[in-house]
Amino acid sequence: MIFKVKFHISSSSDMLSKLQKLTVLGLGGGNKLSFLEGKNTSKVTFLSQVRALDLTSCNFVHFPNFIQHLQELTTLSISNNNIKTIPSWLWNKTTLESLEVSNNLLMGDISPSICNLQSLVELDLSSNNLVGMIPSCLGSFSQSLQLLNVSGNKLTGNIPQIYVKGNLLQLIDFSSNKLYGQLPRALVNCRMLEFLDVSRNHFNDSFPFWLGSLPKLKVLSLRDNQFHGAIMCPLKYTFPQLRIIDLSQNRFSTKLTSEIIMCFKSMIISNKRQLDFKDVIHSDNAEIDIDSHPFSMSNKGVVMDYLGSQYLHHMVAIDLSCNKISGEIPDIMGSLNGLVVLNLSNNMFTGSIPSSFGKLSSLEVLDLSLNSLSGNIPQQLTELTFLDFFNVSFNNLSGPVPENGQLSTFDNNSFEGNKDLCGIQLLKKCEDHPKPPLQKPDGDQDSESGYFFEFYWMVILIGYGGGLVVGLAVGDAFSVDVYRLLKKIF
Incomplete structure (x- = not known):
């Protein structure tokens, strides 16, 4: 239920005036307030001790003037309103x-005066209509800044070069x-960075392998840009x-080598607890519609909507x-047993589907469509008991589709475009083709697997839309939540 409230701050505050020690005031959370300010808001003495003020989703069209008189204010959230400008007094x-x-109608440039706020730990201006360049001081103005989010705007130019040594940035979006x-x-x-998202821009650069030296980086999204060349991973840049x-x-444009895969050794889990989709959405009283399927198709691969941290906290x-x-595709990729989502679609891969993929016991999404893969679908894939989305369409695969396990639950759309494939799931039925035997991976595969170190971890959030989108409902608004989950989980 949404309440519509008219709150006259200068004359109808008898109740609040009795709260002389009020330090936290939350009027947000879906209430549609009509905020009627009097002429003399400087006399709002009962708010003088307020340190944290939440005015999210309050139907504001401008910053309430009384805020400038809150001398002790340390936390201000005024997201999800209809505000177009930030008053200059805020920078004081x-x-x-x-x-x-975030989620307002802010227009114009980001004022360089924002860098007067040298005590900032979190700054979120996401999902507005801001234009111009990012002020260069944002890379150095606050030694305490941990979260910087300006996603979902219309900002142009280069990212500022100034990031001083010893900064505490943990999330940059x-x-x-x-x-x-x-x-x-x-x-x-x-050195404290855990989350970096520069997706959906116009960056033109080679693969930033040097980010592999960051000791705490957990989420990296370069999606939808003009990055090019080989994916390299020198020995000292291992993305730990x-x-x-x-x-x-x-x-x-490169070949996917075993050396590159070894850079992702943090995606190996030991002593892992398997969670399937139904288990997770029932956990912790998650409010998720269990009847809505999480995956749908697009011509760019898998689309996965954000389902809440109860599901996504274990995502790799x-x-x-x-x-x-x-x-x-290197066989050694089958050693990354923590993988939940693997999307290699719409590339130029050749050869067969590695039978080592049968070791990816946590896998829920596998998209290999729109490549030039050949040979049979390995019988070992029937061992993927958590597989909820599977697509090998438009390759050169042949032979019968394995009938056991999860593979038998996918329809013809998952296999179309392979004229020599047949099976009970397909429009083309098989004619007494012998079933390929279940073979154990050879010794070389096991040997390669042994090169990896094993880690125990739990992981956080993802949004997925023809590529992983670190955002809410395949959007740009949840990186703050990612940051806070990182703080809780790790």
Whole structure:
């Protein structure tokens, strides 16, 4: 139920005036307030001790003037309103540690005066209509800044080069803007960084292997840009904590070598607890519609809507879709047993589907469509008991589709475009084809697997739309939630 409330702050505050020690005031959360301010808001003495103010979803069209008189204010959330401008007096509130103005109608440039707020720990200006360049001071103005989110705007130009050593940045989200150029190498100074999303921009750069030196990086999304060339991973750049990597919809053209796969050794789990989709959505009283299927098709692969942290906290994912990656898929990829989502669709892969994929016991999404793969579908894939989405359409596969396990639950759409495939799931039935024997992986595969170290971990959030989208409902609004989950889980 949504309440519509008229709140006259200067004359109808008798009840609140009795709360002389009020430090936290929350009027948000879906209430549609009509905020009627009197002429003399400076006399609102009962709010003088307020340190945290929540005015989300309050139907505001401008910043309430009384805020400028809150001398102790450290936390201000005024997201999900209809505000078009930020008043200049806000930049004088140097006590602010958290400022959230996301999902409004902000227009114009980001004022350089924002860098007066040198105590900021969290800054969220996402999902507005901001234009112009990112102020260069945002890379150095606050030694305490941990969260920087300006996604979902119309910002242009380069990312500022200034990221001072010793900064505390843990989340940087520049996604869904019009930024271009190269990623600043000064990002290697962000030694605390766990989440970096620059997706859906116009960056033109080679693979930033140097980010592999960041000791805590868990989520990296370069999706939908113009990154190009080979995916490289020199020995000292090993991405030690990486859980989610999205390189989809770029121009990478390389072979996927075993050395590259070894960079993702953090995606191996030991002592893992298997969770299937139904278990998770019932856990922790999750409010998720269990009748709605989480996956749907597009011409770019899998689309997965954000379902809530109850499902996504254990997500581990690789998305290389929509590039020009060639050669065979290395058998050693089957060693990444923590993978939940693997999307290699719309590339130039050749050879057979590795039978080692049968070892990916956590896998729920496998998309190999729109390649040039050949041979049979390995019988070992029937061992993937959690598989909820499977697509090998438009390849050169042949022979019968294995009838056991999860593979028998997918319809013809998952296999179309392979003229020599047959099976009970397909329109083309088999004519007494012998079933391929279930073979154990050879010794070489086991040997390669032994090169990996094993880690125990649990992982966080993902949104997935023809590539992994680190966003809410395949959008741009949940990176703050990602950051907070990272703080809780790790």
